[in-house]
Amino acid sequence: MKEKTPLVSIIVPMFNTEEFIEESLESIIGQTYKNIEVILIDDCSSDRTYEIAIQYSLTNRNILLIKQETNKGVSSARNAGLRAAKGDYVFFLDSDDTLPLEAIEKMCNAAVEHNADIVTGLYERFDKSSSSISNIFNIYPELKTEGELNVYKVPAILYSVYTCGKLFKMSVVEQMNFTETLKYGEDQAFTIECLLKTKKIYNLSSIVYNYRFREGNTESSSQSVYKNPVENFEYLRKMFTLVQNLFAEYVSNPQTRIELLSVYLSRVLHWNIWTALSNGLLSMNMAVRFKILSVYLSWLTELDKNLHKSNEIDFYVINQKIGRIASVLDQKTQDLYSRHLMTP
Template structure:
């Protein structure tokens, strides 16, 4: 039996503080048939120097360099276009995976015959301390539900590239990952499936967009207007739906957990 391969896409920009730990969480995966594509967006810190030992020690870790600073969307698209794996998944340069993340997801996809899956994840702060909070994955996620708010933590999503092919995203400054999952579910024709187990750690930064309500409105509006090319009226209506979903429905997916 042939073991499916997985391509992991990791954009980097001035990621010297966290990138070693992030790469380490990939190397420590119990599932070993993977390639890690690091896309550097013209970092001017020590990121490239830090990743050199990993590149030398692991032939399945590869570096792609942008010629000019281009943003996360173009960086992810370059990774997707270069990916050779049967499955594609994403890990930002400051987030972490539990060791069983890849194995659990691939086993789940193969067993449940789904094209897109994701999982629950825990929140950590900039120092890596656990915040005693978990974002629970919905068991079943339709395109219509995902359109209301992004229920897929990008560090947890995985899609079947053998079935869905190459799925790239619009060049938006923020929230372009949401468009990838919308496109994947739409192309699949089947809902995404959520694994209830927490398999990843999402790092919260003090200046993160999620803490800025104005940015939340602006960038999500552009998902509807530019990313999905809705009319202005439909985009505004979708934003009212989004705000209701985000603050009164989706917020219930974040629960308290005991520190382990």
């Protein structure tokens, strides 16, 4: 008897991406793997995104289009997609990104062959003029190696915090949801929980996701940190607390827990915290400069002392970076930073 071909649910939250949504949907429709259902969730777009999606749903029977009654954010849209999904596997795609044509086929084949709970791979970053593999894969080449892994065997997988670009077995995510109160870093807690709770992750050495870096007025929600650094730092603070609780739940050995959490903290410090902190410190608004440094220093006091020790080099690097721009800060912010340096 021929084995059933697994159904893959591709969940696409949409909000004001009329410029990109057609390219995104064409990359799904053109997939070499055909047993796919596409779930589009429009989060009350004010442009033509929804109208474009309607046309695609009329000509493609495997597209389900959902329109949210009010704008609730990407986490709510993804949760709506999860509730509607009927697949054996789930894949998340942002509506401005695209997929290599064989991405789903390669990932689904690997999931079945290796009985993997999650399949991941490389992702490429592109804009209007260029494309390149994300730098994380050059810093941690073990993430380019094909084969089975888990967080204990390859802790660097904790740097791969994006929900997009991963194929999840439905049994892993069907009882989960995204935290809707987080507007930045919202997918990290979801991804980390999946990485911690699963027994088998399979990594592909090929590119499975194309992440678009948007410029100017079309910046994505993940790029909003550049414009709202203080607000997004507070979201990061809440997100890190959620993730700490997940490590406490899934990693019973205290020493191992700190070791793994330290890897994740390093990622958050250099990719997320510093992005928010540096953009706040370089703001033309002096109140924003002082506020961002204040919330950062306050967050430091909340951290486990073991993390201060395990990530001592990371914090030193952040301090050095702050020091290099301290001379352009206003006096009030400089004084706050100086007091921090004198604190034992």
